[in-house]
Amino acid sequence: MQELIQALVAGVLMGGIYALIGIGMTLIMGVMKIINLAHGELMMVAMYITYVLAQYFGLDPYFSLLIAMPSLFIIGVLIQKYLLNPLLKVDSILPENQVLMTVGVGMVLTEVMRFIFQADFKSVKTSYSSTAFYLGTISFNLPMVVAFGIAVALTICLFYFLLKTDVGKSIRATAQNKEAALLMGINAEKITVMTYGLGASLAAASGTLLLPIYYLFPSIGGPFTLKAFVITMLGGMGSTVGAIVGGVVLGVAESLGATYIKMGLKDSVAMFIFLLVLIFLPGGLKRLTKV
Amino acid sequence: MGNTFNWRKIPWAKVLSVAFLVLFPLLVDSDYYRHLFIIALMWVVIGSSWNLLSGYTGQVSFGHAIFFGVGAYTAGLFTTKLSMSAWWGMLLGGPVSLLVGIVIGWICFRLRGPYFALATIAIGEIFRQVAENWISFTEGMQGILIIQTFRSKIPYYYLALGLAIACVGTIALVLRSKWGFYFIAIREDQDAAEALGISSYRYKSLSLMISSFFTGLAGAFYMNYMAFIDPQVVFSLHYISIMAILVGIIGGVGTIWGPAVGAFIMVLLQETFRSSFYGLVPRWVSEAHVLVFGLLVIFVIRYMANGMVGDWPKIQQLWSRPKAVSSPSVSGN
Numbered sequence A: 001m002q003e004l005i006q007a008l009v010a011g012v013l014m015g016g017i018y019a020l021i022g023i024g025m026t027l028i029m030g031v032m033k034i035i036n037l038a039h040g041e042l043m044m045v046a047m048y049i050t051y052v053l054a055q056y057f058g059l060d061p062y063f064s065l066l067i068a069m070p071s072l073f074i075i076g077v078l079i080q081k082y083l084l085n086p087l088l089k090v091d092s093i094l095p096e097n098q099v100l101m102t103v104g105v106g107m108v109l110t111e112v113m114r115f116i117f118q119a120d121f122k123s124v125k126t127s128y129s130s131t132a133f134y135l136g137t138i139s140f141n142l143p144m145v146v147a148f149g150i151a152v153a154l155t156i157c158l159f160y161f162l163l164k165t166d167v168g169k170s171i172r173a174t175a176q177n178k179e180a181a182l183l184m185g186i187n188a189e190k191i192t193v194m195t196y197g198l199g200a201s202l203a204a205a206s207g208t209l210l211l212p213i214y215y216l217f218p219s220i221g222g223p224f225t226l227k228a229f230v231i232t233m234l235g236g237m238g239s240t241v242g243a244i245v246g247g248v249v250l251g252v253a254e255s256l257g258a259t260y261i262k263m264g265l266k267d268s269v270a271m272f273i274f275l276l277v278l279i280f281l282p283g284g285l286k287r288l289t290k291v
Numbered sequence B: 001m002g003n004t005f006n007w008r009k010i011p012w013a014k015v016l017s018v019a020f021l022v023l024f025p026l027l028v029d030s031d032y033y034r035h036l037f038i039i040a041l042m043w044v045v046i047g048s049s050w051n052l053l054s055g056y057t058g059q060v061s062f063g064h065a066i067f068f069g070v071g072a073y074t075a076g077l078f079t080t081k082l083s084m085s086a087w088w089g090m091l092l093g094g095p096v097s098l099l100v101g102i103v104i105g106w107i108c109f110r111l112r113g114p115y116f117a118l119a120t121i122a123i124g125e126i127f128r129q130v131a132e133n134w135i136s137f138t139e140g141m142q143g144i145l146i147i148q149t150f151r152s153k154i155p156y157y158y159l160a161l162g163l164a165i166a167c168v169g170t171i172a173l174v175l176r177s178k179w180g181f182y183f184i185a186i187r188e189d190q191d192a193a194e195a196l197g198i199s200s201y202r203y204k205s206l207s208l209m210i211s212s213f214f215t216g217l218a219g220a221f222y223m224n225y226m227a228f229i230d231p232q233v234v235f236s237l238h239y240i241s242i243m244a245i246l247v248g249i250i251g252g253v254g255t256i257w258g259p260a261v262g263a264f265i266m267v268l269l270q271e272t273f274r275s276s277f278y279g280l281v282p283r284w285v286s287e288a289h290v291l292v293f294g295l296l297v298i299f300v301i302r303y304m305a306n307g308m309v310g311d312w313p314k315i316q317q318l319w320s321r322p323k324a325v326s327s328p329s330v331s332g333n
Helices: A001-031 A039-057 A067-091 A097-117 A142-164 A166-176 A178-183 A187-214 A218-235 A240-260 A261-280 A285-290 B003-009 B009-029 B029-054 B064-082 B087-107 B112-133 B154-176 B178-188 B188-194 B200-226 B237-251 B258-274 B283-303 B312-320
Strands: A132-135 A139-142
Touching: A001 A039, A001 A142, A001 A166, A001 A187, A001 A218, A001 A240, A039 A067, A039 A097, A039 A218, A067 A097, A067 A187, A067 B283, A097 A218, A097 B237, A097 B283, A139 A142, A139 A240, A139 B064, A142 A166, A142 A240, A166 A178, A166 A187, A166 B009, A166 B188, A178 A187, A187 B258, A218 A240, A218 A261, A218 B029, A218 B237, A240 A285, A261 B112, B003 B009, B009 B029, B009 B087, B009 B154, B029 B064, B029 B154, B029 B178, B029 B200, B029 B237, B029 B258, B064 B087, B064 B200, B064 B237, B087 B112, B087 B200, B112 B237, B112 B258, B178 B188, B178 B200, B188 B200, B237 B258, B258 B283
Parallel strands: none
Antiparallel strands: A132 A139
């Protein structure tokens, strides 16, 4: 029983960070209708930024959120503006051209980092990296709890932004119906650029939050891109609430899989859920709840 | 999209390049270059197979490592489990991979477009992780090591060349038959194709079967040639599945010769950088060999949406009239 609760706690805490990755992905998917296959790689870039700041400037990883997020926002904006949007005008055989471009972008990001930092494993050591506190017999890893808290706070800010501000409303309008949004005078191109930047900076946030508890190497992005899909599919494309639920479900499923099945098959659990959702519930949880 | 007339226009280029490839190991007495060409020819097979399913039938697969890995493991397991030659894999790797293809088609073809692509990624990852963890069957991360049959590269070279010619030839034949037109019809508009009485499930499966068969053969060949496999290599999402896509894109999606050209560009470009231009430039350049390929991919998608072969007229135009605007579609921005 205790084992189960411990697994659930670890799963939910991880799920909070996953949700943050998933929300970024789902925003991009909702507005541009493309799968961003560079999502994990954007996160990886942010992790390296945080790593450099911590290693050479002694900056606390949580503080470097303030630098990593804006930097990734800019990178995201540039990618969308100069690489993805121009493709809309190009005529090609496969409609998935933009998706394939994100594959290329992800590959280049990974390789640039490999070029600069080599393929070694890196980690950021903080004084609190392995601190834990106990509630009863259940242990809570401190950085995980802090990361969870920041993730929740960022999510609340994001919802405020999407629901209350003009730009946020424009993003939601474009996601719902691009043509109608255009007719209402929304500059769709600007919105796509904003959204990609926003998605990238959310990925940056999750990367930075993960760094104190994780390790870092250039090809770490791939697995996280896959996780971001699973979350997005689980929650339903374009649904931010769905992404939160999806993130937590994925975190818990992985944690239970690692505890009760086999550590090495942790990621297979995610993929298996993903397949089941794709086949039996193609709209994701969104279809059940209509959120 | 008639690609067949291209073939009539300049057959000599193709005839000459095939003749060159046949004579290559006799002309060049270097195991290093033979090895490069063997790998490139293997990629011709993988890229062309991917192109049949994705470029011609429109089902973008991100999971060709499944078939490659299944083919390779079929060959490898003959040695470790049955103590037989891994060459049995050349006979059975293709069919086994084809069977896997049927099952995957049955699961995935109910999904369309990006969902299909995602499902193939997921299945690919499941295969990799099962191969990593099912140690009693696959030896897990240790991989499978066999002993190469031939010391010389030449038998492997001609085997790879034969495989590549068989693969490209079969695909060219299929595309001239009714099947080929059905495939393209499904790519262009699946609902319209259904309305005309083409069973999209059936023809997508046929396309996948041919594609998985040849990819499986390439995998079995890889096992025999490299004599070592492990799940991280043969089931790799990045180094097999995505490379198969990039090879197709660079050369030209939906062209018969595109993936072949793309495969050679990929292998030779990466090797040129890996060897720091054969020692002509400083060592650190070699670190960038994948990076350069990635940049090329971005460039091709951005400026040559149909790849080197598909946009060949555009490239020629640039050549003859440097000042001319190549095409209205890229003049944006």
